Amino acid sequence: MTERLDVTDEAKALIQTLAATxxxxxxYQAGGCCEGTQPQCFxxxxxxxxxxxxxxxxVEGFEFWVDRDLFExxxxxxxxxxxxxxxGPGGFSLETPLGKTFKVHxxxxxxxxxAHLPEVQRSE
Structure with a gap:
């Protein structure tokens, strides 16, 4: 199977810090408006x-959701x-007070x- 998502070591370290707190x-990665397309951590x-x-x-055991339109x-x-x-542009993400922002490449x-992509799970 092909993975749709990876995470850098730097992001892993920040995620572990945020989880400890x-x-x-x-x-959640939205499709625009106030938060842009910046991934947000909640x-x-x-x-x-x-x-x-x-x-x-x-990522590090935590769900990563993408807006339905952005995913398409x-x-x-x-x-x-x-x-x-x-x-980041939104300021709602948990890493913001640490002077950090998540980004997707x-x-x-x-x-x-x-040919080897798994089906994605959809919210109901």
Whole structure:
């Protein structure tokens, strides 16, 4: 199977710090407006995916959801979750007070990878 999502070592370290402070986490990448397309980190249950949003994988054991419309646009791409110094556009994500912001790097899947992609779970 081809994985849809990876995470950098720097992002893993930040996720572990956030989990130690906040407990179970979740990630959501929206499709625009106030928060842009910046991935947001919340305490689990602090945000509820909308109907038909896509669960594309887990980072450090925590769900990573993508807005249904954004997923349709990026369904042929691999996501790598990274972290940068600075403040993201939304400011609602748990890493913001630490002067960090999550970012996703994209690359298109190869034809072989596309043939081995798992189905995504959709929210109801």
């Amino acid at each position: 906040h407990g179970d986490l979740m990630f 305490e689990k249950g602090g945000y509820f995916p909308r109907m038909n949003d896509a669960l594309i994988g887990h 646009y990026w369904k042929h791409a691999h996501f790598t979750l990274d972290v940068l110094d600075g403040f 994209y690359r298109l899947f190869s034809e072989e990878e596309l």
